[in-house]
Amino acid sequence: MANTIKARAKVSGDECLVKALITxxxxxxxxxxxxxxxxxxAHFIQEVNCEHNGANVLNxxxxxxxxxxxxxxxxxxxxxxxxxxxxxxxDNKGESDSLETKIG
Amino acid sequence: xxxxxxxFLKGSLAAGALAGxxxxxxxxxxxxxxxxxxxxxxxxxALKGTYGMTDAADSSDINIKAPDIAExxxxxPVTVESSIAGAESITIMSASNNNPMAASFNLGKGTAxxxxxxVKMAKTSDIVAVVKAGGKLYKAAKNVKVTIGGCxx
Numbered sequence: 001m002a003n004t005i006k007a008r009a010k011v012s013g014d015e016c017l018v019k020a021l022i023t024x025x026x027x028x029x030x031x032x033x034x035x036x037x038x039x040x041x042a043h044f045i046q047e048v049n050c051e052h053n054g055a056n057v058l059n060x061x062x063x064x065x066x067x068x069x070x071x072x073x074x075x076x077x078x079x080x081x082x083x084x085x086x087x088x089x090x091d092n093k094g095e096s097d098s099l100e101t102k103i104g
Numbered sequence: 105x106x107x108x109x110x111x112f113l114k115g116s117l118a119a120g121a122l123a124g125x126x127x128x129x130x131x132x133x134x135x136x137x138x139x140x141x142x143x144x145x146x147x148x149x150a151l152k153g154t155y156g157m158t159d160a161a162d163s164s165d166i167n168i169k170a171p172d173i174a175e176x177x178x179x180x181p182v183t184v185e186s187s188i189a190g191a192e193s194i195t196i197m198s199a200s201n202n203n204p205m206a207a208s209f210n211l212g213k214g215t216a217x218x219x220x221x222x223v224k225m226a227k228t229s230d231i232v233a234v235v236k237a238g239g240k241l242y243k244a245a246k247n248v249k250v251t252i253g254g255c256x257x
Contacts, residue, residue: 057211059209060207064142066223070222073221075215
């Protein structure tokens with residue numbers, strides 16, 4: 001999987017505000033397939049990590065109660081315009097993706 | 105992860121019925137994921153699974169921004185902000201979901217006690233936000249009315 005993450009990181013004063021949108025079904029495992037009547041297996045992101053200058057700024061542990069195509073926003077200090085921010089996720093099936101984006 | 109292992113995992117996961125969340129997780133990758141917390145059916149058990157404690161003091165220094173009425177329980181925007189000094193972690197739960205635990209955010213040293221995301225709510229419920237700071241837990245709750253439940257059950 002590639003390009004599932006869209007993110008914007010902007011510095012304002014001494015704080016960087018990050019907004020990210022990830023494409024992912026976030027299936028709870030409770031939903032039934034309308035045609036077969038069987039439950040669609042759980043498939044959801046379990047961990048999201050955001051790194052700046054080699055340091056982890058956010059470690060998010062998610063469950064299936066996070067909405068489909070999850071949105072995430074957070075703020076951290078110590079970033080400068082032009083710095084790089086890396087956002088990555090891993091799901092319960094072992095699939096993953098990551099994105100490196102420039103802070104603006 | 106090597107391709108072989110990925111393919112094997114994919115194959116073994118796809119085969120057979122997945123009887124529920126978390127039965128066939130690749131343990132090596134997910135050692136840090138608090139399964140007990142996400143499987144918990146009560147707020148207290150979810151806290152125990154996440155932080156190893158359940159005592160949380162009510163705090164007015166935690167602000168939960170969420171709609172009073174959520175039209176679509178599948179996508180309820182929640183923002184939690186806190187002014188408690190030394191906040192290291194924020195956990196969000198939807199108290200009346202079968203499994204209340206929605207997410208836990210571990211904050212880096214320079215990261216603000218501010219997180220925003222969207223959660224699924226099965227029905228009208230309290231959104232509970234717990235902040236861990238200085239070895240203690242603090243909590244706040246906001247009731248959100250849900251007109252159409254969002255867990256698809």
